[in-house]
Amino acid sequence: MSSAETSRTPVDPAVLFKAVFLAIVAIFVLVPLLATLLGGFKSLGELRVNPFGLPRHWEWQNYSDILFSARYWQLLRNSLIISSLAVVLTLITASMAAFTFAHVKFYGSSMLLSYLMLGLLFPAATAVLPLFIKVRDLGLLDTYFGVALPQVAFSLAMSVLLLRRFFKDIPYELLEAALVDGCSYIKFFRYVTLPLSRPILATVGTITFVNSWNAYLLPLVMLNTDALYPWPLGIMVYQGEYSSEWHLILAFITLTILPTIILFLLAQKHIVAGLTAGAVKG
Amino acid sequence: MARRIANSPAIGVAETPFSSLAVRGPAWDGRFTVLILFLPPALLLFTLFVVLPIGEAAWYSAFNWNGFGRPTNWIGFDNYRFVLETRAFWLALRNNGLIIAVSLAIQLPLALTLALMLAERFRGSVALRMLFFMPYILAEIATGLIFSFVYDGDYGLVASIWRSFGAEPPHLLASTDTSMLAVLIVIVWKYFGFHMMLFIAALQSLDKSLIEAARIDGATRWQALRHVVIPLLYPTIRLSVFFAIVGSLQLFDLVMPLTRGGPADSSNTMVSFLYNNGISRMRVGYGSAIGVILFAICVTFAFTYKRWFMRDE
Numbered sequence: 001m002s003s004a005e006t007s008r009t010p011v012d013p014a015v016l017f018k019a020v021f022l023a024i025v026a027i028f029v030l031v032p033l034l035a036t037l038l039g040g041f042k043s044l045g046e047l048r049v050n051p052f053g054l055p056r057h058w059e060w061q062n063y064s065d066i067l068f069s070a071r072y073w074q075l076l077r078n079s080l081i082i083s084s085l086a087v088v089l090t091l092i093t094a095s096m097a098a099f100t101f102a103h104v105k106f107y108g109s110s111m112l113l114s115y116l117m118l119g120l121l122f123p124a125a126t127a128v129l130p131l132f133i134k135v136r137d138l139g140l141l142d143t144y145f146g147v148a149l150p151q152v153a154f155s156l157a158m159s160v161l162l163l164r165r166f167f168k169d170i171p172y173e174l175l176e177a178a179l180v181d182g183c184s185y186i187k188f189f190r191y192v193t194l195p196l197s198r199p200i201l202a203t204v205g206t207i208t209f210v211n212s213w214n215a216y217l218l219p220l221v222m223l224n225t226d227a228l229y230p231w232p233l234g235i236m237v238y239q240g241e242y243s244s245e246w247h248l249i250l251a252f253i254t255l256t257i258l259p260t261i262i263l264f265l266l267a268q269k270h271i272v273a274g275l276t277a278g279a280v281k282g
Numbered sequence: 283m284a285r286r287i288a289n290s291p292a293i294g295v296a297e298t299p300f301s302s303l304a305v306r307g308p309a310w311d312g313r314f315t316v317l318i319l320f321l322p323p324a325l326l327l328f329t330l331f332v333v334l335p336i337g338e339a340a341w342y343s344a345f346n347w348n349g350f351g352r353p354t355n356w357i358g359f360d361n362y363r364f365v366l367e368t369r370a371f372w373l374a375l376r377n378n379g380l381i382i383a384v385s386l387a388i389q390l391p392l393a394l395t396l397a398l399m400l401a402e403r404f405r406g407s408v409a410l411r412m413l414f415f416m417p418y419i420l421a422e423i424a425t426g427l428i429f430s431f432v433y434d435g436d437y438g439l440v441a442s443i444w445r446s447f448g449a450e451p452p453h454l455l456a457s458t459d460t461s462m463l464a465v466l467i468v469i470v471w472k473y474f475g476f477h478m479m480l481f482i483a484a485l486q487s488l489d490k491s492l493i494e495a496a497r498i499d500g501a502t503r504w505q506a507l508r509h510v511v512i513p514l515l516y517p518t519i520r521l522s523v524f525f526a527i528v529g530s531l532q533l534f535d536l537v538m539p540l541t542r543g544g545p546a547d548s549s550n551t552m553v554s555f556l557y558n559n560g561i562s563r564m565r566v567g568y569g570s571a572i573g574v575i576l577f578a579i580c581v582t583f584a585f586t587y588k589r590w591f592m593r594d595e
Contacts, residue, residue, distance in 0.1 A: 018399050022410060025396065028471065029413055035439055036428050044437075051442045097324035104313050104320075116324065119332050121584045123532035125553040126577040127335035129560055129569045130342060133349060134335055153331035156324055185316040214421035216535040217553070221561060232423040236539065239427060246437045249427065257424045264419050268412065271419060276479050 040251030047247050062251040072255060074227065075234035078144075079213055082230055085148035086212040087205050090155050094204065095197070097156070098163035099189050103175055113164075119157030124150065125217060132221050146222040147230075151212050159204045166200040167193055206267060206274040213260065231256045336577060343571040349564045361571035370547035371572070374555035377462055378530050381551070384466045385473075385526035393474045393522070394515075397481030398507070411482065414475040422472070426539030429468045430455065433540075458548040461541050465549050468536060473529065477522045484518035485511075520591045527587075531580055552576050 031052075039047055040062050041055040050056070066072050101113050124131070131150055132141075140146035170193060178188045194201070216232040223229060226237065235256055242248050264271055343361050345353035365371050396414060400407050417425065432439045433454045441451030454464040488511070496506040512519075534553035537543055543550035543558050550558065556576065560569015 021395070022399060025392075026410060026413060029417060029475075031439065032428050032432050032471070033416075036431065039431065047437050051437060051439050093324040093327060096320035100316055100320045104316050106313060106317055112321070112325070115333075116328055119328060122336070122577050122580040123528075123553075124332075125532055125534060125556065126573045126580065127332070127339050128556075129349075129566050129573060130335035130338035131331060132561070133342075133566065134331065134338070149327065150331045153327045156328050156332075160324065179312070185312050186319070189316075189320075210419060214423070214535075216421075216423050216538065217557070232421055232535070235423060235427065239539070244436070246431055246434065250431060253424055253427050257420055260419060260421065260424075261416070264416065272415065272479060275418065275476065276483060 036250050037254050039247060040254045042247050044245060044247045047250075059247070062247055063255065066248075066252055066255055071234070071238075072252075075229060075231040075256070076259065078228055078234075079230035079232075082144050082147050082151075082219070083209050083212040085144055086151045086155070087208045089148065089152045090159050090208045091201060091205055093152065094156055094159035095163055095194065095201065096189070098160045098167055099193055101160065102164045102167035102170075103172070103188075103193075104185065113160075116157055116160055119154060120161070124154045128217065128221055135222055141222060142224050142228065144228065147215075147219045148212070150218055150222075151208075151215065155208050155211065159208065162204055163197070163200060166197055170196055202267075202270050203274040206270045210260075210271065210275065336573075339570040339573045339577070341570075342566050343568075343574050345567045347566045349566045353567070357567070361567045362575070364568060365571050365575060368559070370550060370555055370559070373547050374543075374550040374552050377550060378533075378552055380462060380466065381469060381530040381533065382527050384470065385530065386523065389470050389474050389477060389526065390519070390522055392470070393477035394481050394519075396474070396478045397485055398511075400478070401482050401485040411479070415479055416475065417472045418476040418479075420472070422535035423539055425468060425472050426536045429464070429471075430540050433464055455541050456545060458546050461545060461549040465537060465540055468540065469533070472536065473526075477525070480518055480522050480525075481515065484515055488514055524587055524591075527583060528580070531576065531583075552579075 035051060038053075038055060039051065041058050041060070042050070043057070043059055046056060097116070101109060135141055135146045135150065138146075140149065174192065175185075175188055178192065179185075183191075213230075214232065215230070216236075219230050219233050223233065226234075229237070235252060238252055239249050342353060344356060344358055346355040346357050346361070347353040400411050400414075431437065435441050435451050435453035435456070438451075440454065444451040452460065454460045492514070493506050493510055496510045497503075501509070530551070532553055533551045534557065537549060537551055537554045538557075541549040543554040547555070547558075552572075553576070556569060556572040559565065560572055
């Protein structure tokens with residue numbers, strides 16, 4: 001958009017086309033988001049006649065009622081617990097496995113690695129019914145772990161792939177020297193590999209977090225109790241209850257996506273790198 | 283116990299400092315400890331929650347079973363026949379095909395065009411990149427709800443535009459003719475930014491001298507783009523197509539708040555079909571058969587695609 005302003009007269013038609021094109025796409029992206037944010041400030045009656053513009057009368061109460069409700073915070077808490085479990089367990093199990101595959105030579109190593117990589121081939125949805133029965137038989141139905149453990153299992157393949165590629169770049173000579181000096185593999189992992197790998201750990205952690213935070217299908221299948229619902233389930237229930245009171249639903253949507261947007265603005269780099277990470281395949 | 287195991291290799295290595303270097307053999311103690319401590323957690327979780335369920339899906343799909351007790355009512359391949367005889371299954375498959383077609387025909391060119399425009403820095407380019415990427419990080423549930431508002435026949439944005447022209451607002455999501463179209467627009471809205479980022483990352487790692495050389499040799503900007511830049515982007519284009527297809531095969535969260543796959547199954551995807559017909563009714567055998575079919579499609583696709591299109595990567 002700004003390129004048009006900086007260009008000298010006469011305006012280059014290519015630049016003008018570019019500016020118009022970018023502006024149209026920007027409007028296409030922005031309008032639904034802004035209408036959601038602003039819609040939460042309107043009364044239902046005003047929403048009907050004025051869905052696009054600024055509210056003529058700002059209804060702060062729509063937002064404050066939700067912000068002061070126990071329900072909203074409970075949803076966020078549940079989501080945070082499940083996502084944190086998924087992140088911590090993924091980072092621990094995947095980094096240990098990736099370290100072994102990167103630095104420990106043993107018979108069957110490549111076979112076991114290919115076995116793990118099978119996880120890249122299909123989504124969790126294909127096996128969700130047997131998964132439900134497995135989680136039920138393990139007594140984990142309706143628990144945070146019943147959601148988090150399958151999420152960890154399904155994120156392992158990608159996580160091990162990314163971590164192993166990074167660990168492999170740590171020179172083998174460093175490990176050999178450490179072993180000679182009496183350091184064990186485990187200490188090397190703890191005091192050399194992990195500290196050197198903060199960027200990739202952050203990336204893997206971010207992917208896992210965003211995926212788990214946004215997940216709907218697994219919690220939908222594994223949880224029955226409202227009190228345990230993460231926010232995507234909770235917001236669907238909320239929408240069911242307030243079916244056409246769109247001003248309240250829009251305020252609720254805005255408040256539930258706010259944490260994601262804040263996280264995005266704070267950790268742009270890791271998120272973009274993380275979510276497009278599959279692109280730099282090895 | 284665990285601590286003793288963890289400590290033992292350090293002691294062992296310390297006693298014979300050079301043996302671990304001389305031959306890899308004597309270091310076996312240390313490696314063994316790592317193997318039995320570091321691999322099992324990941325392998326166990328993966329086997330328990332990923333591999334076994336897929337195997338069990340194949341097993342359960344041979345039963346008529348509601349999930350309680352043990353499966354006893356063996357019906358062989360009948361569940362597969364039932365799935366293939368369901369009209370909704372073919373509709374879902376067609377919809378997945380439509381999603382892929384729209385990804386290829388609209389989303390990919392859009393993403394590529396935007397990437398070419400935004401790869402070079404100018405004032406506002408980074409902000410626009412971030413803006414276009416933003417829909418991708420929003421939860422699909424939230425996106426679906428936002429657009430069920432946008433499309434709402436009484437309060438929505440589309441209805442308001444229609445009314446300003448004096449026309450009767452359409453209920454896009456409630457009609458079998460338009461429900462899938464409405465879903466497709468949301469899919470483009472949500473995912474084009476991701477593909478754009480893939481292309482931007484690729485463009486930024488391109489060797490600029492090749493483009494300059496073409497320009498010096500008299501190629502127009504369009505010719506340089508068409509014959510130098512785009513061919514250099516082929517690996518990324520193939521990757522982007524791969525993600526679009528894989529994404530379509532697992533699309534579910536977005537459809538639920540918009541249409542739940544309806545009306546009359548007109549906007550089901552494979553996974554929402556699986557959910558509506560297998561999971562929500564606890565028809566474990568039938569649902570497992572759908573899962574196995576979906577699994578077969580995913581695996582066949584992944585291998586063929588890899589073999590045909592991504593050989594060089």
